[in-house]
Amino acid sequence: MTALLVFEQILNSLQYGLMLFLLAAGLTLVLGIMDMINLAHGSLYMLGAYIAASVYMATGDFVLAVAGAALGMGVVGLLLEFAVVRHLYHRDHLTQVLATFALILIFNELVRIFWGPQPLLMSVPPALSGPIELLPGLYYPTYRLLIIGVGLVLAVGLFWLVNRTRMGMWVRAGASNREMARAMGVDIRILFRILFALGAALAGIAGAFLGPIFAVQVGMGENVLTTLIVAIVIGGIGSIKGAFVGALMVGFVDTAGRAFLPLLFYHLASPDVASNLGPTLASVLIYVLMAVVLFFRPQGLFPVRT
């Protein structure tokens, strides 16, 4: 176990955590302000990846692919909110769960119809496929560094939006007390539509960037949704700061866990135990983290409403 490996895993965690944050931010705001659970958020991510992959395969232009995914998902988000989601705000959680779960099935099948059941291959753009030398002897894939960069920029952008703009003020007001915010004149419905579309666009961007790393296939949304939910629960529903911290924690624990836990077991126990227990424990590490956090803080680390 070298310092190089540790550093590389830290960067990988940062990359994964930042992308999770892009997804978590959208979901937690929906949850926090409108008290609405949206299971289909993972599907928005999946759709974004598919759009980006298609644009990239058609034009070879990666920037265009990302922009296409962002814009496309923004539009899809607006349409979805108008057609389906806005009817769910005043319904109970059970109905929301059922309806958004139904949306997942629908989206999955629609993707299968339009793009076929085979996964799409999206390769890292050639210009970005080489490694960059960060420090003497320390190489890191350029593409992942780009993701970290974009993630940080978007994160800063979101923070600025939520904390330094009028709209952000409305968002925070709505998250902490929706009725009062409405009474004070905030048009929650329009705000919400914009937020939902923004969340969808962010999900699309995350999908576009992660497409070359993970496979672009039906069901990729569900895998990420589980991790997202853990991140949001840890961070505290409704809080962007919570989503950020939660996503980074989950990113770190998951990446580092998968990389180092099997190694740890290999040193401590016999090889068969290590090869079985190691990966198993690594895959559930984030749930253990969630359980631990909830034990001390049942509402997450940074709850918006106490």
Place this chain on the structure above:
Amino acid sequence: MIRLLPWLFIAFLGVFPLLAPGGGEDFYVSVLTKVMIYSIAATSLNLILGYGGMVSFGHAAYFGSASYALAILMREGIVSPWLLWTVPLILSVILSFFVGAIVLRTKGLYFIMITFAFAQMMYYVAISFKQYGGEDGLKAGRAHLPFLYLDDMAFYYVTLAALILSLGVLRKLLRSRFGLVLQASKENELRTIVLGYNVYSIRLIAFVISGALAGLAGMLMAQHTQFVTPYHLSWHFSGHLIMMVILGGAGRFWGGVLGATVLSGIEELFQNLTIHWQLFVGVFMLAVAFFGQGGLIRFVGGRK
């Protein structure tokens, strides 16, 4: 008269295999066995969701873990029917107790998401054990009783007995003081607490009973199909169970049975129509979510 309909259904289930000419109708016996197993599972969820107000999105965990327990026991060479029939159930009870003890401290959105997360955790644990099938699943078998060899017909009746038992348990519970307080806690939690009832304990007990019944269903499923699949631990399956309960009528006695039967029928129907049947199931689910409050049982009448 309408009140007798569900009982007629049970009677129908009782005589169907005897009426059906042997041989060609095996398929239907198998389908009905599956429907009965899902009915048990949906009824168990109905107890906590419909009557208790706990939206558990992780119910598949108790179903699937019992299935896996059975398959793993068989894989390890255990053949004693005493062990095979009881260990998976005990496992479900223990699991639902520990998970329930933790998750029942939360409520609302958190409860939904945490039950979801715990079930997913078990899903990932199950698929990570390569020697127990990983993502492909694991072969199981029938746990033949010393006095009864479980061919398809015998197994059908064992399942029917289990279904009647589950419904009996539900009825007994609902009419007891325990059941009344459980329903009260759904209607007005604060008031129930103020009246002096320990709502947490009552909910936990209900959660464990529900988990045990789900485990019973899971164990039966593993024996029925002689195969276990991680799907039965997934949140997809949890979502399906919720769908069954809502479709049939949450908080209605026959809601689980009705929902399981109708949903299974609808899925069979769509599967025969098109390869993209999941789209139609999704649309159907959306429609039920928006318009189906009260469940199909509204049209049939009957009591709670």
